Amino acid sequence: MSDGKSILVDTSRCTGCRGCQVACKQWNDLPGTRTKQAGTYQNPPDFSCDTYKIVRFAEGKKEGSREPYWYFFADMCRHCMNPPCMSASDKDEIVQDEATGAIVYTKETKNIDFETARSSCPYDVPRQNPDSKVLSKCTMCIDRMRSGLKPACVLSCPTAMEFGEREAILKLAEERVAELKKIWPKAKAIDADEVRVIFIVTDDPKKYHTHAQA
């Protein structure tokens, strides 16, 4: 068996265009929710049962300088190799797809404990539909992958995301990090051995998002 699929999100290349955020809604038929401008580009403010992918915007000043930084983190489920969230699943409410490795929440997740699932996820990904109680999150576009298509977010991305066989993506990540380290010594591929959706950052992951790293 192959090692399944992987997605690389290279934040050093991400322009925060939110093409991925919108493409995810389009493919998964998710509604645009009513939001308010709260003094940030980030909207919707967080994941929800209607939002599997959001671009998180983090800004601040570089250490000891007036120079600003602005980081974009196109957040989504990491499709962990050994997903902690599965501990909330007794039967097959949460399944791991054999061919791709995608972690898929079925409709039956309505029967499992949401808080257990959410709190077990190191990246704070799972959400619940308040009406149906079904848990939801990114599907890795398993329906597209099964038809030989790239995930919708990857397809829409002009600069930052790659999709492919896990070995190839791991290699790509390694090479890119080596290259980035020349300028940004803190560059790394976050939890690359544990997850299928690998984020490359050039600074402390916490500066991007509280749950960027496990």
Place this chain on the structure above:
Amino acid sequence: MTNHWIDLQHSDVILIQGSNAAENHPISFKWVMRAKEKGGKVIHVDPRFTRTSAKADVYAPIRSGTDIAFVGGMIKYIIENKKYFEEYLLNYTNAPFIVGEKFSFKDGLFSGYDPGNRKYDKSSWALEKDENGIPKRDDTLKHPRCVLNMLYQHYKRYDLDKVSAITGTPKEKLLEVYELFASTGVKDRAGTVMYALGQTQSTIGVQKIRSLCIMQLLLGNIGICGGGVNALRGEPNVQGSTDHAILYHYLPGYMPVPRAGKQTVEEYIKAATPASKDPRSANWYANTPKYVVSLLKSWFGDVATPENGFGYSWLPKCDDGQNCDVLHMIDDMYAGKIKGYFCIGQNPCGSLPNSNKVRAAMTKLDWMVHVNIFDNESASFWKGPGLDPKKVKTECFLLPATANLEKDGSQATSGRWMQWLHRAVDNPGDCLSTGAIVTRLMHKIQEMYKKEGGAMPDGLLNMRMDYLTPDGKEFDALKVARRINGEFERDVKIGDKEYKKGQPVPGFGLLQADGSTSCGNWLCSGSFSLDGKNLMDRRGKEDPTGLGLYPNWSYCWPMNRRIVYNRASVDLQGRPYNPKRALLQWRDGKWVGDVADGPWPPMGMEGGKLPFIMKPDGVASLFGPGLGDGPFPEHYEPLESPLKRNLMSKQHNSPIITIFKSDKDKVASADPRYPLVLTTYSATEHWCSGAITRWQSWLTEAMPQVYVEISEELAKERGFKNGEWVTVESARGRIDAVAMVTPRLRPLTVDGKATHLVGMTYNYGWLHPKDSGDTCNLLTTFVGDGNAGTPEYKACMVNINRKA
């Protein structure tokens, strides 16, 4: 663009100035990031730290509207430090030419200024010619009045202290940018400029771009792979719409609009056709008569004959000196001089400056026909804020139009690639394409003219309007495209080749001035092959140069040339200056690579021609007398500025701009009531006034409501909290917005004083969603560029208070 999108990857240094490319042209960053991966550096010069700055290697803040000062300092730096590409300058620009003695520049004004008419007499802006009428030159570049030295005289005033005091950019940042970009003035490095509305939307916009051109010419960066001055056009077909003369002052293919002073086609042609005495100059525009006659033939067909001047006299004409740009149009509308208005695919009540004036102007109309895919704040202006529909006399019609995916047609990219697109879905309901609406309307008007008669009937009745599909309902875009390309109007023999009536003209080189060819736009001639193939429809992925030119993908005007002025990329013997990115080379008696700018051999060989074939002198103009406000760009302040005086000269604003005088045109410059500089823009998530995107819930979810970006320093000074509602006010209007407090903006030190900058988008409108807010254009000034009329959206003065 002189170059094209894919070519950006070849740049060693990319200067993004006056553009937020990552947000407003996201796909461009695919190529910018590739350039970075190959070791290229990206510089972003902008009032705000944006998503573009976040990806740049160097970010330099700048006060809105002061780019000429910024680039002027760069020009000084390049000349003083001899960073220019001398061989290129000597051979391919007018650097060694001698400027006439009558030309002068004093106190911010060039010679020939007439303050009464706010216009220049440009006769003194001339080059000295020898007895044969060829420009005199000094190849030692020692002559005090040679163009290079005159250029230096002009820009040595732009020293670091002064530039920094005007722009607010710290001196060390200026130097960092100058050094990095000037490093491309060598053979084997390329620097490119990406600009957009941050340059154009200014009273000195055209001159800002010219200053960038001068900089690029000094560095030898025009005509080369990875170089150029690249305008990022605002939507896929802005390039196409300008090529086809959507603006009032020219005809398709950038030929001047007919004016009352030119009553015959001969007079028009004479004035529009430049002459050159230099045998080495191709002076391409000497072909203007062929383009003019062929254009008239495309409009009038068989009725256009040599005897009736090919119908030229039937064309409507502007008065001499008349300005009909969009601001003059609205001003006339507000004054009650315009009765009826066709508004097609636009939302002027959100997108034009000083929206209160625009909205009031609409109430003066008897009727307005609006053509659009959705309702917007202009189509429904009569029920807008502060208006009582019962009291608005304007009768309004809204015609539903098809969107671009619902019709066939071509779209020209910023890189001049004309791509044929096929309709993807059917028109919903009874929507029609704009082409069908206009054509069917014209048929009706022609019918009424035939029946009832009317003023000046000839032009209307003789116009070929056979553009509908056989069922008479829709618009036959392919037929129009063929006519734009040009057709032989009769059987002709040109040289030893025969062409049949009705065949497409396979390139503008074959157009004729005797009426035997028609052509709706000479630039596009060649987009069909002789056997009728639509070359815009090509999707070949071959890349013979390896430089990403993709010559078999779509059609690129002119003549499928992917990088214009490409003969400037080779030396006098036709050898590429940069063999690693050989765009063109002369091999075995012919050009290999991109489609060369003309078939002639390299300059150093017999019969060689100069590379800038569109210029009468065959070389690029560092000294360029074509524009209305001077042969060298000069810094003037925006109409509303924080400064009482222009630090460069006594001339505060551009001397040639129209100052509108209606009661709605209040201006408050250097006024303590409005101490903050406002710059305006669009975000990634919306398109222009948001008239299309605000109906899309995924987009309004991402960017739901109007906001004003302000620095942490200003917020602290005024006690504003992030996310709270504030009121932004100018001398013309006010608007509520959410305060977005961010470290991405910062106060700049301008003329020794801390100056705050704030920013807003024009993406919102009162119509939908109801809580989204309104347009920032309620605040902006109603004034345009002296040459092009583009409104000065990028800089005006405001104040902000906590929302009452």
